[in-house]
Amino acid sequence: MxxxxxxxxxxxxxxxxxxxxxxxxxxxxxAELQRFEHPTKEDGSLSFLVLGDWGRRGEFNQSEVAFQMGRVGEKLDIDLVVSTGDNFYDNGLSSEHDTAFEESFTKIYTQKSLLKQWYSILGNHDYRGDAEAQLSPLLRKIDSRWLCLRSFIVDAELADILFVDTTPFVNMYFTSTEDHTYDWRGIPSRKAYIQTLLKDVELALKMSSAKWKIVVGHHAIRSIGHHGDTQELIKHLLPILQANDVDFYMNGHDHCLEHISDIKSGIQFLTSGAGSKAWRGDMKNEEGLNKQGQRVNFFYDGQGFMSVQLNPTRAEIAFYDVFGNVIHSWTTSKLLHLIM
CATH class of the missing domain: 1.20.5 (Single alpha-helices involved in coiled-coils or other helix-helix interfaces)
Structure with a gap:
């Protein structure tokens, strides 16, 4: 209007x-993505959990992971939860009235510390069902924590968290003869959709003045897990991230926990896709990735999740197993620029 x-x-x-x-x-x-403001704590810090590939009605240790998330979330006094996609297995939701929403989400993540805003994106399994059901405002009426869109920005003051819909980038979902169908109703032209999205991402990152720049997608850019690198993202998305000083790229898709460093740009690739069913022993060639200017810092092929703690000068990342044990942690610092 x-x-x-x-x-x-x-x-x-x-x-x-x-x-x-x-x-x-x-x-x-x-050319602007929808933006949601999320406040930091009074001291200017922000903490959250990152979880992916989880929705199995509590099975495959989903409930056990949820319990430990609640315990860690209370300890860290988290502000929000990030979901990296594949929210409901095996084939997303059948409609906005699908009972899997409550059986895999509302009735599983019940602890007090997890009763915070959840920001979610779609994964490839979500696109196999009624993808638009997960975007429906009706789900927010069922559980007010739920917010899922294709791509959007969470403005958390010291951090911009940019959620990117990565599934349409992947060629195999459009060319494969496997016995799956995908809900592309919201994407009438794949080429135009991707071009617009890349422009939106580039614009948002260029305009961001946040201390920390975080991008969240379902598919890994770099991974030594089952699926490995996503070549379409390496070609189209990674150069934008490298050119705009992105600190962290967080994803799911591979059912594991990973930390890989991009030596050239400083981007940290963080995989948290172990919310339920994990793939034991499914690992690709680590040496091959190291030769490509990447450094594999950590890989774990069991269930778990990740925590992120930020303040204006420091970020701390930790990975937890299904028992709540810290199995890898990493910190980095930034100089605080003072205006005299």
């Missing part, structure tokens, strides 16, 4: 101004 502009000039001038304001409104909003 065009803004209401007071006008004392001629009718022609008024019409021109209204049309101009409409055009300006379209120009300024058409």
């Amino acid at each position: 065009a803004p209401n502009i007071p006008c004392k000039k001629s009718r022609t001038s008024c019409v021109f101004l209204v049309l101009l304001s409409s055009v300006l409104c379209i120009v300024t909003t058409s």
Whole structure:
């Protein structure tokens, strides 16, 4: 809707101004991702948990992981939870009335510390069902914690968390003869969708003045797990992240926990896709990845999750197993620039 502009000039001038304001409104909003503000703590810090590939009605240790998340979440006084996709197995939700939503989410993550806002994106398994059901406002009425969109930004003051819909990038979902169908109703033109999304991501990162820049996608950019690297993301998304000083890329898809460093740019690739069923012993060639300018710091092929603690000068990442034990941690610091 065009803004209401007071006008004392001629009718022609008024019409021109209204049309101009409409055009300006379209120009300024058409290339912007929806943004949600999330406050930090009073001391300016932010903490959250990251979980992926989880929704199995409590099975495959999903309930055990959820219990430990609640315990760690209370200890860290978390502010929110990030879901990296594949929220409901095996084939997403059948509709917005699917009981799997409550049986795999509401009735599983019940501890007090997890009763915070959950920010979620779609994974490839979610696209196998009614993808738009997970985007429906009706689910937020069932459980107000739930917020799932294709791509969006969480503005958490000291951190911008940019969620990117990575499934449409992957060629095999459009060309494979495997016995799966995907819900592409919201993506009438794949090429146009990807081009617009990449422009939106680049613009958002360039304009960001946040101390920490975080990008979340379902598919790994770098991984030594079952699926390995996602070549389409290496080609199209990674150069944008490298050019815009992104600190962390967080993903699921591989059912494991990983920490891989991009030596050239400093991006940390963090996989947290172990929310339920894990793939024991399924690991690709670590030496091959190390030769590509990456450094594998940690790989774990069991269930678990990740925590992130941020303040203006320090970030601490920790990975936990199904028993709540810290099995890998890593910290980094940034200089605090003071204006004199």
